[in-house]
Amino acid sequence: MQLKELTTIEEMLTQIETIHFLYPKMTIEKYKEYLSLMLPHNYKQLAVFENDVCVGITGFWKGVKLWSGPYLEIDNFVVHPEYRKKGIGKLMTDYIDAKAKELGSTMIVLDAYVENFTAHKFYYNQGFVPRGYHFLKIINPEQLSS
Template identity: 45%
Template sequence: MQITFKLLKKEEANIILPYLDIMNHHKVPMDVLKERFEEMLSQNYEAFAIYDHDQLIGCFGLWNMTRHYCGRSLEADHVYIEDTYQSKGIGAQLFQWIEVYGKEKGVTTVELNTYVENFPSHKFYYNQGFIARGYHFLKKI
């Protein structure tokens, strides 16, 4: 395996839409998902592809922001690695890469959200040195 992480230009970012669709359990219509994704790309958001050599195997995004409680931060978003590539150390490699990338950008904190019922991800993130700092609530209006 030769794993690389590539920042996607706006015009090529749609290659990861199928992964976002899977992550949303196909509940968001593709045209809505695409519209939202394009809006995200116009904000403080970067989309990345994960490759094994030249084969696309996953994706992730990073929000770049400053928060009152932790300073400059990157928030990892929609981290997805194909099933056949999971449990091979790629996630750990990814978060090490994110830390280096963040330090280069002057960031002091990496944060993320994960679904409450996604217990395997909780164990993974604890093993990567993350702590559970709070709850993420939402209310659709």
């Protein structure tokens, strides 16, 4: 397995098939638009390849909040269905752990849908714990990816 940081829109766009496992209706146009808004805010992706096939991908970005100081956020953690339970997710979280330490982050944060119990179990096993609730108020449902 090869891990690679993706830092350009072009590199990220070529992995849209893997993104489709999480967001099947994501168009290339919408993906490109959102990436162009995210990249100026420290957004990168980590991709895992077996040969030339992307078998896992996650976004991540560094931020700062008053309560936590600098943190690293995992965004859209996806493992190809045929490669689940084969250590791909662990490879990615280990890489993100090392990246967070390298960047001087105080913590790693992420969101997981409340009904995604498989993800909850995985994240607990990786040392993550719930800290609070992530509240949202949907203003424009047409723009949602899921």
